[in-house]
Amino acid sequence: MIVRTMAALIDTLHQDHKNYAVLLNLLSAEADKLERGQEPDFVRMYDIANYMVSYPDTYHHPHEELIFDVLGALEPDCSEQVLELNNEHRQLAVTGQTLKAAVNGVINGAIIPMDRILENARAYIDLLWKHMDMEEGSIFPKAKNTLEDSEWQLINDKISQVEDPLFGDVVLTQYQKLYEGIIRNSDT
Ligand SMILES: [Fe+2]
Numbered sequence: 001m002i003v004r005t006m007a008a009l010i011d012t013l014h015q016d017h018k019n020y021a022v023l024l025n026l027l028s029a030e031a032d033k034l035e036r037g038q039e040p041d042f043v044r045m046y047d048i049a050n051y052m053v054s055y056p057d058t059y060h061h062p063h064e065e066l067i068f069d070v071l072g073a074l075e076p077d078c079s080e081q082v083l084e085l086n087n088e089h090r091q092l093a094v095t096g097q098t099l100k101a102a103v104n105g106v107i108n109g110a111i112i113p114m115d116r117i118l119e120n121a122r123a124y125i126d127l128l129w130k131h132m133d134m135e136e137g138s139i140f141p142k143a144k145n146t147l148e149d150s151e152w153q154l155i156n157d158k159i160s161q162v163e164d165p166l167f168g169d170v171v172l173t174q175y176q177k178l179y180e181g182i183i184r185n186s187d188t
């Protein structure tokens with residue numbers, strides 16, 4: 001995530017959410033195939049889970065937590081929501097890692113019940129949608145209204161300036177296939 005100005009941080013997080021929505025739609029399409037008893041694209045499912053536990057869990061969520069913690073301290077009314085969102089970050093990481101491991105197992109020939117993978121994928125999708133809705137609909141607007149420039153500056157100083165490996169200027173080799181799938185999907 002490359003952030004050059006204070007206000008740009010929320011805009012970058014918002015753009016991240018749009019990117020994750022694309023991935024959730026792709027993952028949902030694979031879950032639908034599973035539900036119909038069809039063979040899903042397990043490699044695509046793995047790539048999505050792998051990306052989600054790598055970039056968002058390492059950068060997007062911790063960056064949000066820097067904002068949430070300042071907001072929670074300034075606005076006690078928000079502290080319950082902040083706690084919930086922070087807990088959901090842990091839950092998303094665990095659910096994402098479980099999905100990644102299960103799909104990786106299938107790819108490598110392990111016998112894993114398909115309904116478990118379906119349940120896992122649906123749980124991840126539902127949780128991230130709910131989570132992003134609360135951020136976009138409630139906490140981001142409150143942060144924008146509450147935090148002063150000096151607070152944004154302090155947060156900004158702690159941000160890791162890392163380029164997104166899938167949606168950034170350079171697509172990492174390991175995400176190339178997923179990236180092509182995203183582009184193909186957006187053409188249809
Ligand atoms: Fe979040």
Ligand SMILES: [Fe+2]
Nearest residue numbers: 017064132135
């Ligand atoms: Fe988020």
